[in-house]
Amino acid sequence: MDPTPKLRMTTQRQVIMEELRKVKTHPTAGELCQMVRERLPRISLGTVYRNLDILSRSGLIQKIDVAGQEMRFDGDIRDHYHLRCLDCGRVVDVEMELLQGLDEQVAAESGWDIFGHRLEFVGSCGDCRSQRTVN
Amino acid sequence: MDPTPKLRMTTQRQVIMEELRKVKTHPTAGELCQMVRERLPRISLGTVYRNLDILSRSGLIQKIDVAGQEMRFDGDIRDHYHLRCLDCGRVVDVEMELLQGLDEQVAAESGWDIFGHRLEFVGSCGDCRSQRTVN
DNA sequence: GTTGGTGCAAACGGTTTGCATTTAC
DNA sequence: GTAAATGCAAACCGTTTGCACCAAC
Numbered sequence: 001m002d003p004t005p006k007l008r009m010t011t012q013r014q015v016i017m018e019e020l021r022k023v024k025t026h027p028t029a030g031e032l033c034q035m036v037r038e039r040l041p042r043i044s045l046g047t048v049y050r051n052l053d054i055l056s057r058s059g060l061i062q063k064i065d066v067a068g069q070e071m072r073f074d075g076d077i078r079d080h081y082h083l084r085c086l087d088c089g090r091v092v093d094v095e096m097e098l099l100q101g102l103d104e105q106v107a108a109e110s111g112w113d114i115f116g117h118r119l120e121f122v123g124s125c126g127d128c129r130s131q132r133t134v135n
Numbered sequence: 136m137d138p139t140p141k142l143r144m145t146t147q148r149q150v151i152m153e154e155l156r157k158v159k160t161h162p163t164a165g166e167l168c169q170m171v172r173e174r175l176p177r178i179s180l181g182t183v184y185r186n187l188d189i190l191s192r193s194g195l196i197q198k199i200d201v202a203g204q205e206m207r208f209d210g211d212i213r214d215h216y217h218l219r220c221l222d223c224g225r226v227v228d229v230e231m232e233l234l235q236g237l238d239e240q241v242a243a244e245s246g247w248d249i250f251g252h253r254l255e256f257v258g259s260c261g262d263c264r265s266q267r268t269v270n
Numbered sequence: 271g272t273t274g275g276t277g278c279a280a281a282c283g284g285t286t287t288g289c290a291t292t293t294a295c
Numbered sequence: 296g297t298a299a300a301t302g303c304a305a306a307c308c309g310t311t312t313g314c315a316c317c318a319a320c
Contacts, residue, residue: 008274008319029310044277049310051275065203067253070309083245094241099234106229106256110218114258121241123249143294143299164285179302184285186300205284 007058015039016051020061021075026082026091028070066091067120083121087128094121142193150174151186155196156210161217161226163205201226201255218256222263229256 007013019035020027027035033048052073056063062074066084072091081094099119107114142148154170155162162170168183187208191198197209201219207226216229234254242249 006274006320010275010319012276042277044279045309046278046311047276053311063203067200067255069200071203083241083247083249085247086250092245095244096237096241102231103256106218106231107258109230110227110258112218112220112258112260113264114218114256115221116258117254117256119252119254121238121249121252123242123245123247125247129248140299141295145294145300147301177302179304180284181286181303182301188286 007054012036012040012043012047013051013055015043016048017055017060017075020073023075024093026064026072026074028072030070032073064091079116081119081121083123085125085128086122087124090125092125142189147171147175147178147182148186148190150178151183152190152195152210155208158210159228161199161207161209163207165205167208199226214251216254216256218258220260220263221257222259225260227260 015036016032019039020032023035025031029048029052030045032052033043033045036043036048052061052063055061056073059077062077064072064074064082066072066082069084069089076093079098081096081098082091083094084091099117102117103114106112106117150171151167154174155167158170160166164183164187165180167187168178168180171178171183187196187198190196191208194212197212199207199209199217201207201217204219204224211228214233216231216233217226218229219226234252237252238249241247241252
């Protein structure tokens with residue numbers, strides 16, 4: 001059965017977590033791999049993916065699969081919402097209270113078990129907007 | 136510059152729209168291709184993708200890129216929220232009022248232009264839940 | 271010493287694209 | 296007749312996986 005194989009804290013895993021916690025940019029696996037390579041030049045992208053998967057399953061980081069985009073990762077495990085720029089793709093946190101009662105409302109209406117919700121705002125960040133008005 | 140090439144209503148495009156509007160299941164491109172092939176056996180998946188892209192850009196259908204999943208398409212173009220089953224992947228509509236004022240609130244807080252938001256509930260549908268309790 | 275982890279490269283799967291041919295207008 | 300659309304197959308790209316070697320415990 002092998003219920004929960006015990007995690008080993010390897011150098012790679014350690015550094016991946018540290019680098020991810022260091023930034024607020026919600027990097028993709030590839031971006032994070034680049035960051036980690038500054039300290040561990042021989043780390044492979046496959047290892048980064050494997051660790052990001054394990055760490056998010058363990059609840060140590062968050063996988064934020066932003067709609068229709070490359071997967072991104074967040075060292076901040078508190079539940080919060082995101083805002084995505086349609087022009088440059090960057091993702092930032094939204095400072096906003098969590099919406100209360102919605103999950104219960106949808107559970108009652110649908111008859112499903114509701115685990116939670118994902119709210120994502122889409123727009124254009126200041127930088128991209130000003131570039132667009134130039135054109 | 137070629138600002139907006141004029142759309143031709145081909146048989147393929149017509150049938151793709153008809154089949155998509157016929158169902159409430161938010162099919163993937165592959166699923167829709169299968170459905171369309173009942174009527175046009177020689178249609179290619181590439182054509183389906185191209186048409187889905189064109190139709191959604193034209194606002195005739197909706198692309199619902201559910202986070203981290205295969206892309207799905209919706210013949211219903213009214214703004215509405217979705218509910219996804221984590222076990223079987225199906226996506227259904229949520230009967231719920233649109234949340235008012237959130238976009239303005241986030242725009243004010245962030246300084247971005249906000250185009251809208253996407254709200255997606257995740258849970259387990261009745262079928263999958265009952266299967267799980269069996270195990 | 272055991273077993274989980276790593277690096278590498280190949281495979282995978284959804285999506286996009288190049289191109290010669292067909293079709294709507 | 297012309298430009299847009301099609302079918303086909305290959306390319307693309309993010310992600311996963313198989314495997315031999317390595318390292319945490």
